[in-house]
Amino acid sequence: MSDLDALENQSIYILREAFSRLKPIAMLWSLGKDSNVMLWLARKAFLGHVPFPVVHVDTGKKFPEMYDFRDRYAKTWNLNLIVRDCPPVEEVDPSLPPAARSAARKTIGLRRVLDEFQFKGIIAGIRRDEQATRAKERVFSPRAESGAWNFRDQPPEFWDHFKSDLPEGAHMRIHPLLSWTELDIWRYIAREGIPIVDLYYARNGKRYRSLGDQDITSPIISDASNLDEIIAELTHTKTSERAGRAMDHEREDAFERLRAQGYM
Amino acid sequence: MDGTAFALKPVESVTTAPLAERFPFAIVGHVDHGKSSLIGRLLHDTNSLPEGKFAEIKAASDKRGGTFEWSFLLDALQAERDQGITIDTTQIFFQTARRRYVIIDAPGHKEFLKNAISGVAQAQAAFLVIDAAEGVREQTRRHALILQLLGLRQIAVVVNKVDLIGHDQARFDAIAREITAYLAQLKLTPAAIIPVSARNGDNIAARSANLPWYQGPTVLEALDHFAAAPVATDQPLRLPVQDVFKFDERRLVVGRIESGSLRVGDRLEFAPGFKQAKVASIEAWSAPQAMAASAGQSVAITLDDELFIERGHVAVHSERRPVLGHRAELRLFWLDEQPLRVGDKLKLKVATAEYPVEVEKITAAIDVEKLQPVQASEVARNAIAEITLRSRALMALDKAADMQRTGRGVLIRDGDIVGGALVLDAESSDVDKRLVAPDHLVTRDAREALNGHRGAVLWLTGLSGSGKSTLAMGLERLLFQRGRQVFVLDGDRLRQGVTADLGFSPEDRAENIRRSAEVAKLLADAGMVVLVSLISPYAQERDRARAIVGERFHEIHVKADLAQCEARDPKGLYKAARSGAIKNFTGIDAPYEAPAKAELVIDNSTQPIERSLAALAAYVEPAIALQAVKDAWAI
Numbered sequence: 001m002s003d004l005d006a007l008e009n010q011s012i013y014i015l016r017e018a019f020s021r022l023k024p025i026a027m028l029w030s031l032g033k034d035s036n037v038m039l040w041l042a043r044k045a046f047l048g049h050v051p052f053p054v055v056h057v058d059t060g061k062k063f064p065e066m067y068d069f070r071d072r073y074a075k076t077w078n079l080n081l082i083v084r085d086c087p088p089v090e091e092v093d094p095s096l097p098p099a100a101r102s103a104a105r106k107t108i109g110l111r112r113v114l115d116e117f118q119f120k121g122i123i124a125g126i127r128r129d130e131q132a133t134r135a136k137e138r139v140f141s142p143r144a145e146s147g148a149w150n151f152r153d154q155p156p157e158f159w160d161h162f163k164s165d166l167p168e169g170a171h172m173r174i175h176p177l178l179s180w181t182e183l184d185i186w187r188y189i190a191r192e193g194i195p196i197v198d199l200y201y202a203r204n205g206k207r208y209r210s211l212g213d214q215d216i217t218s219p220i221i222s223d224a225s226n227l228d229e230i231i232a233e234l235t236h237t238k239t240s241e242r243a244g245r246a247m248d249h250e251r252e253d254a255f256e257r258l259r260a261q262g263y264m
Numbered sequence: 265m266d267g268t269a270f271a272l273k274p275v276e277s278v279t280t281a282p283l284a285e286r287f288p289f290a291i292v293g294h295v296d297h298g299k300s301s302l303i304g305r306l307l308h309d310t311n312s313l314p315e316g317k318f319a320e321i322k323a324a325s326d327k328r329g330g331t332f333e334w335s336f337l338l339d340a341l342q343a344e345r346d347q348g349i350t351i352d353t354t355q356i357f358f359q360t361a362r363r364r365y366v367i368i369d370a371p372g373h374k375e376f377l378k379n380a381i382s383g384v385a386q387a388q389a390a391f392l393v394i395d396a397a398e399g400v401r402e403q404t405r406r407h408a409l410i411l412q413l414l415g416l417r418q419i420a421v422v423v424n425k426v427d428l429i430g431h432d433q434a435r436f437d438a439i440a441r442e443i444t445a446y447l448a449q450l451k452l453t454p455a456a457i458i459p460v461s462a463r464n465g466d467n468i469a470a471r472s473a474n475l476p477w478y479q480g481p482t483v484l485e486a487l488d489h490f491a492a493a494p495v496a497t498d499q500p501l502r503l504p505v506q507d508v509f510k511f512d513e514r515r516l517v518v519g520r521i522e523s524g525s526l527r528v529g530d531r532l533e534f535a536p537g538f539k540q541a542k543v544a545s546i547e548a549w550s551a552p553q554a555m556a557a558s559a560g561q562s563v564a565i566t567l568d569d570e571l572f573i574e575r576g577h578v579a580v581h582s583e584r585r586p587v588l589g590h591r592a593e594l595r596l597f598w599l600d601e602q603p604l605r606v607g608d609k610l611k612l613k614v615a616t617a618e619y620p621v622e623v624e625k626i627t628a629a630i631d632v633e634k635l636q637p638v639q640a641s642e643v644a645r646n647a648i649a650e651i652t653l654r655s656r657a658l659m660a661l662d663k664a665a666d667m668q669r670t671g672r673g674v675l676i677r678d679g680d681i682v683g684g685a686l687v688l689d690a691e692s693s694d695v696d697k698r699l700v701a702p703d704h705l706v707t708r709d710a711r712e713a714l715n716g717h718r719g720a721v722l723w724l725t726g727l728s729g730s731g732k733s734t735l736a737m738g739l740e741r742l743l744f745q746r747g748r749q750v751f752v753l754d755g756d757r758l759r760q761g762v763t764a765d766l767g768f769s770p771e772d773r774a775e776n777i778r779r780s781a782e783v784a785k786l787l788a789d790a791g792m793v794v795l796v797s798l799i800s801p802y803a804q805e806r807d808r809a810r811a812i813v814g815e816r817f818h819e820i821h822v823k824a825d826l827a828q829c830e831a832r833d834p835k836g837l838y839k840a841a842r843s844g845a846i847k848n849f850t851g852i853d854a855p856y857e858a859p860a861k862a863e864l865v866i867d868n869s870t871q872p873i874e875r876s877l878a879a880l881a882a883y884v885e886p887a888i889a890l891q892a893v894k895d896a897w898a899i
Binding site: 001002003004005006009010012013016017019020040043044045046047048049051128129135138154155156157158159161163164165166179181192238239240 | 283284285286313316317355356357364366378379381382385386495506507509511512514516518519520547548549550551560561562564575599613669672673674676678679680681684
């Protein structure tokens, strides 16, 4: 079995476990490449269907191309799309550095979605190779009522046995892409022909390697204007994927604090 | 944000060709023996670190006033940096010229054993790190034992910090002898014992001039020599059912093939039962139609027969079925703070099946130092033990020695995973031998001919107060007067005896339905028309009852508005539920799933009971009529 087949089969297994064990459940759709791969895998797992709502926690600051993409594929893929706005930045912990504070709007937005729909499971497309605190994540990661992540006392998880029971008010984050790398994502997009926002392709010598809010995401210098070129570029790069995400670099522990409070 | 750009290295070559799977390996050993440093050095020496990472670690080291700390690379969490220990298992990717790797870093601190197991269980090989100055310590032994118990056989030993012992060969040899002797007791042979200094980079990627007396492989060479695990395609088929989907016209049985393979047309048996059906198709979305599938694949299949199948069943080929029994001997790693004792009730989860079990016996705990079994009356946290479990329900089990992936599982208590277990032995029960009960000398035909009607089970489901019992009792009298063998099984009556030990938890409710269905089936075998009156609110449970009884099962929905039932409230239960005195009451704070395919629906809301009774009787007579009588009617 090739590495991409192994990853695909494992992710399908995880998605089916989540759907079987946690109800009601929903998937986060940030419109980026990872969550598009995740949606694609869901359609594989459920034979062309996406049998749960797909949630976009909208900061209102995404690129216009991303909103167009969302509206188009929500229709094409027959998604049960839930869009909810994030609160203004004034409602966020002022002790966070500016970009992290801005990003933390999503944490609050997500918490409100959880309150409104009482989801027991939230499927999120994070990967271990993105960021060191994400490398420590479990596939099934329980969150307290507040949404907080207790990284000091994570449940044991081995032989693909995942904790699926939860106390009242808590929810589970499910991470079907945890074992994928950035390069795996691109090779899979190329293999399967998965649509993505074209901001990832270079224009005028720059492209976005990671897509967040417009004001806290920077493009990289690149001429990679198609999938082959992106894959070739990433095969040799030594710059980290989230180098263009301001919130990761403001302070040593900024991202850890964000995640402990419930960020994706 | 000013749109600062980050430069990437130029394009050299393109490949989207399939690659081999990443090789996962673990790094284990006693706390502070230098596991994280070894990883940092491996990444640095293979040129795998992102730009700026070295500077970032240096800044973090300087800030804490210490020397350069490789371990900061993985110990990314603030708490870990401040305490200087690794809290949780982590994974990191890198590659050599030969292949790609996933490093699993397993914490050495005793408190964090569960995280270490979470990591090591995914590895195909491991490095056991020993501090040259400290030698073999308790966690060194414990981790080696865990590697062995988890079935890991490919191990290399790394004796780290040889600079601290002045690169002394005699001291290195002493440690090598000690660990070799310990591993030999575990029947493990290290592929190499390598003297290294992770801090200085000696014998990691390159051979060291400081250690001229060492002729063996470097860490990277040892790593590249480990063999990838073979895929279990030639083992017996095990396809644990995850779920059954009905999104469209297809009824799909889904799961991951853990071992073996299957083809369209294969006859599958669904353990721990003996029901069989043929694979009609292997379905997929956005993939070519397949005629076969094998270990590692997550599949969706359709069957040629609508068997009752649910999560936890295992599809197998009947000639290579697992052991079916009620008792198993396990080797256990116990992770819970609360010790495990004889008589404890928990769940054994194997693949997707969850079996309620009771601890029947604790045979021995294993002394990690001496590697000997010792007498134990309980299993403490972090201990390893051998125990016997008993299950009320039939379990389908494989032995870990024969079938790695389905011969192991976890123990669950109150929803938490509290231990890992390998099946050492499973006792096959009579059912496995297909010990068919001795044949009756009175055949069913003879019985039915004598009675003048067939046996049947009429399963009356509906809300409390919908009139099930009234109807059942009325019908019983009516049929009795007509000379039929008839009997009512009432839910409340059953709970006074057959199911008196059961409560109202989901498991107990399911067991209640199972026993009621089994009793009903026996009575139907005896030739009776059995009228079962049970709320049985869940479709899945009624389906299970139908599967137990078979084709003589008739689902009858006694339908009445909730308002109507509440107004009748013959037992005062709705009132109690509304006041909160009763919890989980169907219709109030627990759901009622109306049958989608009931054989008969009796609308008992408005019509007088006589009319409902007449409708029921009109349905029953042809349903229990003998074939000869039916044939006569047809003529």
